[in-house]
Amino acid sequence: MSHEQYQSAIQSLHECMEACNHCYDACLKEEDVSMMAQCIRLDRExxxxxxxxxQSLVRGTPFAAELAQVCAKICEACGNECKKHDHDHCQKCAEACFKCADACKSIA
Known part of the structure; x- marks a missing residue:
């Protein structure tokens, strides 16, 4: 498959990566960083x-389905952790994660 067929998923992946990086950075600035440890860890993952x-989809990986399955699992775990926190950055991250998980499931 060419990466054009994955354009929507590629967009979701990019948005999720950006949301997780923002959430990670914002969590490090929270008052109780230790309370945010699992959120920070999953944001990075x-x-x-x-x-x-x-990147793999853009270069036409033959492992799209397998990688997407793993990605969906990690996105769901991150989304579930982020939605536990009331911070705006966590809520936006959770939303991006769940959207991305759905996109990955459509590939897997």
């Missing part, structure tokens, strides 16, 4: 897998 899958 999610941003990294989204960036990797985005």
């Amino acid at each position: 999610c941003a990294d897998i989204c960036a990797y899958l985005e």
Whole structure:
């Protein structure tokens, strides 16, 4: 498959990566950083897998389905953690994660 067929997913992956990177940075500035540790950890995992899958799809990876399955799982975990926190950046990140998880499931 060519990356044009994945254009919508690529956009979701990029938006999720940006949301996770923003959330990660904002969590580090919160008053109780230790309370945000799991959120920070999952933000990093999610941003990294989204960036990797985005690049892989653009270059036409033969492992799209397998990588998308893993990415969807990480996006859901990050979204579930972020939605526990009332911070605006966490809520926006959760939304981006769930949207991205759905996009990944459509590939997997």
